[in-house]
Amino acid sequence: MNIIDSLEWRYACKKFDKTKKINEEQLQELKKAFNLTATSYGLQPLKMLVIKSEKLKSKLFPLAYYQPQVTTCSHLLVICTETNYGPEAVDAKFDLERKLRGTKEEIIEKFRGQLKDIYLKKEAVDLERESMYQAYIALGNLMTVCAELRIDSCPMEGFIPSKVDEVLGLSERNLKSALLLPVGYRAADDPTNGLAKIRKPLEEVVIDLD
Amino acid sequence: MNIIDSLEWRYACKKFDKTKKINEEQLQELKKAFNLTATSYGLQPLKMLVIKSEKLKSKLFPLAYYQPQVTTCSHLLVICTETNYGPEAVDAKFDLERKLRGTKEEIIEKFRGQLKDIYLKKEAVDLERESMYQAYIALGNLMTVCAELRIDSCPMEGFIPSKVDEVLGLSERNLKSALLLPVGYRAADDPTNGLAKIRKPLEEVVIDLD
Numbered sequence: 001m002n003i004i005d006s007l008e009w010r011y012a013c014k015k016f017d018k019t020k021k022i023n024e025e026q027l028q029e030l031k032k033a034f035n036l037t038a039t040s041y042g043l044q045p046l047k048m049l050v051i052k053s054e055k056l057k058s059k060l061f062p063l064a065y066y067q068p069q070v071t072t073c074s075h076l077l078v079i080c081t082e083t084n085y086g087p088e089a090v091d092a093k094f095d096l097e098r099k100l101r102g103t104k105e106e107i108i109e110k111f112r113g114q115l116k117d118i119y120l121k122k123e124a125v126d127l128e129r130e131s132m133y134q135a136y137i138a139l140g141n142l143m144t145v146c147a148e149l150r151i152d153s154c155p156m157e158g159f160i161p162s163k164v165d166e167v168l169g170l171s172e173r174n175l176k177s178a179l180l181l182p183v184g185y186r187a188a189d190d191p192t193n194g195l196a197k198i199r200k201p202l203e204e205v206v207i208d209l210d
Numbered sequence: 211m212n213i214i215d216s217l218e219w220r221y222a223c224k225k226f227d228k229t230k231k232i233n234e235e236q237l238q239e240l241k242k243a244f245n246l247t248a249t250s251y252g253l254q255p256l257k258m259l260v261i262k263s264e265k266l267k268s269k270l271f272p273l274a275y276y277q278p279q280v281t282t283c284s285h286l287l288v289i290c291t292e293t294n295y296g297p298e299a300v301d302a303k304f305d306l307e308r309k310l311r312g313t314k315e316e317i318i319e320k321f322r323g324q325l326k327d328i329y330l331k332k333e334a335v336d337l338e339r340e341s342m343y344q345a346y347i348a349l350g351n352l353m354t355v356c357a358e359l360r361i362d363s364c365p366m367e368g369f370i371p372s373k374v375d376e377v378l379g380l381s382e383r384n385l386k387s388a389l390l391l392p393v394g395y396r397a398a399d400d401p402t403n404g405l406a407k408i409r410k411p412l413e414e415v416v417i418d419l420d
Contacts, residue, residue, distance in 0.1 A: 003358045004242050029212075035415050035416070036409065037350065038353055040367060042408055044410055047415050096410065100408050101405055133342065136344075136346035140247065140346065142350075143347075144350070144355060145354060195311055196311050198252055198303070198306050199306075200245070200254055200302075200306065202242065206241045206258050207260070208260050209260065210262045
């Protein structure tokens, strides 16, 4: 099976089989995949919560408008954006580069200054929007990785972020919930399972400029 | 090789080998992958330009701050958002559903009305931001698909959208450029090729709530 078959196989699973759980090995792969997501300037302004607790899922259920994928999934992934935008975020990135690549500070210095300049001049609202963009990259990456691993998922924007943040105590962690991605295995009786995929014709969405 | 190896292999390629071109079959796979991207409500508010023309790449080069990946790539993908937000976008989605799934209008009717309600009450600025989010899902998906196909890519936010739109005549197509993704094969002398990947430790970015 190639990657296109995987993408054809994928759909927004609305009801998972509660008896089937993602094993530790595959869960570890999803975590790694999340961490390998490309982000703007490599700043990684994201964290991911992995919720296994049935109690927590039940608490989140009404905050996601009672959508059954939240309580039937094996694990509920919550992609979060960080809220502490400061020079430390930039320093952390370059300190990591020094550590992992052994790059010398003389070389890094200039870029460190430039990025702080760009980063710290931005309004909080712009930084927040840009972090959201990165959350969507992670979502796009994770859905494709899930499909390739034959794990079902359902991308969800439909929930009340402020209330989810409250239930999960995210403000104490300097986080905000951005997106939900319940993962697991499709229930045989999910009414959307097996429906034809709806996509515009390829020639309508792709324009070749030769 | 599994998908995690592919993500480890991926990096933001800064210089492509100009002599190596993506073949038609793989190009077709990238186009399909783009079209298979999940989008909010399945509205697909995106299009993708595939630029092969060296002349066009050269014109875009200064508008992307002279970054060499723009001119050295095999093909320059431009992910665009649609600018014509109207009831037609919603109707197109449901008409397609009727056609591809044979769903009856009595069933669709209610959802069609609800989605128009949600969609048409939004401010243009919010619709634009939400379309941008979808562009980032496509980016995340495409980078992972490229990696799996061992095609190099470089996600780019750094360019002047209004000028790119002008050069590509996007306003006549009701489009705006959102993201660039040059694709091709890494040059042996790309200075960033082979550098260790910089990522925060997994335990710092993933939080388990059991």
